[in-house]
Amino acid sequence: MDNKNQKATRQRRTTVDASSGSGAPRREEVQLEEDEHGSDAPLSEATFTRALQGLKQDICGTFDSKMDTLTLTLRSEILSVKAELKANVNSIQTLVETQGATIKDLEVSATSCSDELTSLQASVCDLAEEVKQLQSKCEDLEGRSRRNNIRLIGLAEGLELPNTREFISQLLRDLLRLEEVPLLDRAHRSSREKPKEGAPPRPIIIRVHYFHMKEQILRRAGAAAPLLYQGRKIFIFPDFTSAVAKKRSQFVNAKRLLHSCPGIKFGLFYPAELRITLPDGAVRRFSDPKAATDFISKTLGVRAAD
Secondary structure, three states, X not given: OOHHXXXXXXXXXXXXXXXXXXXXXXXXXXXXXXXXXXXXXXXXXXXXXXXXXXXXXXXHHHHHHHHHHHHHHHHHHHHHHHHHHHHHHHHHHHHHHHHHHHHHHHHHHHHHHHHHHHHHHHXXXXXXXXXXXXXXXXXXXXXHHOOOEEEEEOOOOOOOOOOHHHHHHHHHHHHHOOOOOOOEEEEEEOOOOOOOOOXXXXXXXXXXXXXXXHHHHHHHHHHOOOXXXXXXXXXXXXXXXXXXXXXXXXXXXXXXXXXXXOOOEEEEEOOOEEEEEOOOOOEEEEOOHHHHHHHHHHHOOOOOOO
16 A cells, blocks of 8 residues: 555554453544644654553543442452451350350359368268267167177077976076076077078077176086087077177187187187287287287297198
């Protein structure tokens, strides 16, 4: 094309792509005019400057519009998130306050329970000690109520009938060769169920009226052992409580060892105390059966058979 022959004003168009506020592309045209004589001489500096300024204004306007839109969007989202966070924080704060009040109530309750538990523990200890003392007193009273009692074991069932007290009084006089018939307050079989035929007979519990007579009966029974009546062995023992009898039975092994020690005197005193008199006159007392057995084995040189 021959540019020199054209008389009309030539136009140069510069296309600038820019994004609108809505995000859709917009095409703007910047028209650069040649000089007023229609020559094809280069653009003047002023014209180029105006074109650049127009382009700059268009770009800045588009940028400002987008920034305003983005700012409004971000501000709206921030306000929404802030409101949501505030609601959540308020909910959490309310929950924390409720839990705090609950924990405080629990602490008060736990403190109260701890104080009550301490008080109850002290009361239980006091009551346990009191019960122990009462048991000891009851056992002592029961033992004292049996001081005049003896037990006769081995007499066949039915021989004492119909008058048990008179029969036992005469039996004791004959077996032990007493000077007089002992005065008995009562005599009866133990209250357990009557044994079947062939089973051991029930013991007879006897209450002697005078304590010195009861002691004489026990001494005579020990000296005259074994006692026989109608071909059967008869045994006479003190009538101890079950607790005392259990304690005394634990000294059986120690007494068996002492029987083989010449020159040694011993006795089992109420309720369960073993007293050993050595040949030199020294007296040793034991409430613990193991301590008594150890003393006999180590000091007296007598050991239990394996």
